[in-house]
Amino acid sequence: MSSYALSPDVHDIYVDGEQAAVYVGDAVLVLGPLASALVEWVQEGPRDIDSLAGLAVARFGAPGNVDPAELIAAQVADLCDAGILAICPI
Secondary structure: OEEEOEEEEEEEEEOOOEEEEEEEOEEEEEOHHHHHHHHHHHHHHOHHHHHHHHHHHHOOOOOOOOOHHHHHHHHHHHHHHOOOOOOOOO
């Protein structure tokens, strides 16, 4: 299973409450609460989807009839596409 960490392209992160602004590449992206939490958690060390899903459920609650890991995987994919997260080398 893949683990994810903060991309080396991230220059700075500013956190204000539950939101964060991330300076990545030559852009600043504002993240909502879930994306901000994911960035916070990977800063502590590489995380896989299951551990991120567990942390998200603990903080935000269960998402209802949807597998939390599927939702987190989609959000992580978006953060990877934006250059904020990266798959950790093995």
